[in-house]
Amino acid sequence: MKKKFMIGLAAASVIALSACSAGTDATTPAADGDALTPVTVGVIPIADTAPLYLGLEQGFFEEEGLKLTIETATGGAAIVPAVVSGDYEFGFSNLISLMVANDKGLPLEVVSPAVASTGDVDSDFGAVIVKGDSPVTSLADLDGGTVSGNSLNNIVDTVMRSSIDRLGGDSSSISFVEIPFPDASAAVENGQVDAAFVVEPFVTAALESGQRVISYGYADFDVNLDVAAYFSSAATVSADPEMVTKFQAAMTKSLEYAQANPDAVRAIIATFTATPEEVLAKIVLPKFPTEFNVDAVTALGDAALEYGVVETAPDMSTFLP
Incomplete structure (x- = not known):
């Protein structure tokens, strides 16, 4: 509707x-x-x-x-x-x-x-990124970890919590921290956070640097x-x-x-x-x-x-x- x-x-x-x-x-x-x-x-x-x-x-x-x-x-x-x-x-x-x-x-x-x-769960403009060699392969693997968004208690952590719990993880065990989108990829790379939710053009920039997407968070919540x-x-x-x-x-x-x-x-x-x-x-x-x-x-x-x-x-x- x-x-x-x-x-x-x-x-x-x-x-x-x-x-x-x-x-x-x-x-x-x-x-x-x-x-x-x-x-x-x-x-x-x-x-x-x-x-x-x-x-x-x-x-x-x-x-x-x-x-x-x-x-x-x-x-x-x-x-x-x-x-x-x-x-x-x-x-x-x-x-x-x-x-x-x-x-x-x-x-x-x-x-x-x-x-x-975009509605595409395999290619959207908002994504959760991790280091290229991170053991994390899905949102459910983030239990006990630290994840960044551009601000707290906004759409980023809300859709992530929902998807994490739906996939069998425990979103209550995750620490969400505030890092501006332009700085998030560096925070992932230096280990400051285990994952970061970013939007374009920072999704593609992260992929170009060798990082990986584990979830296209907006589309995963609702296409x-x-x-x-x-x-x-x-x-x-x-x-x-x-x-x-x-x-x-x-x-x-x-x-x-x-x-x-x-x-x-x-x-x-x-x-x-x-x-x-x-x-x-x-x-x-x-x-x-x-x-x-x-x-x-x-x-x-x-x-x-x-x-x-x-x-x-x-x-x-x-x-x-």
Whole structure:
């Protein structure tokens, strides 16, 4: 079952953008003389957020009358407070971090899909990696070990716990630690952790360095899994619904463009990550949906409840747009 992402389109005349990068923005006024509305979006500089950068490059946000600035952080949990405080109008976060915020009563609203699993359990954009000579061959072998994710109590450790227990392991015996995605492969190689959950382009970079994948964690949890979303504060949604609608329209264009243009996705990733060209050519790209899969997000909420990440599973009728 899918929940449609409904938007209202608000068009504005455009002047095409020629370049983009993290921390940059579109500064040209709208062609009809109206000033662009400034919006700042906090993201993680990973393959998942490529559509936002593409939308800036292609002028989709300017078409909707928005002057976009992109700021980066290491994880969704760090972006949430910036959106709540009003420093950012929008943010990118994995869905578990948003569920935790919802559970704590933080005034946040999901406004757009962002990224989803490819559905391929043998080749996805998120994976658990180990050293090439590690004795670990499956998630069930990690009992008593140390595993890293980019932040704690988010989608990474939640889906891993679920899959480990389903395969006969004991997730309660594992120590989860926080290491940013760019540093995770080195942590595996030097023995700081036994395994690490990483996403592209760091999955392919790890494989190129001789490390191994023991699980494509998102797809192993649910082949239809929505991984992350864009969100705003309830105050922003209430105060400026027109601006939110414009952002949603621009994101829909950006997601559709990214899904249809994988070469453009690879090229734009090179502008905000230090990824060698030969690695970019091999990375597995995620899906960029414009609708949420309600069943998969519900299963994710149930897992968050089971592992004590939230006290109450979110009501999808209000949690998703």
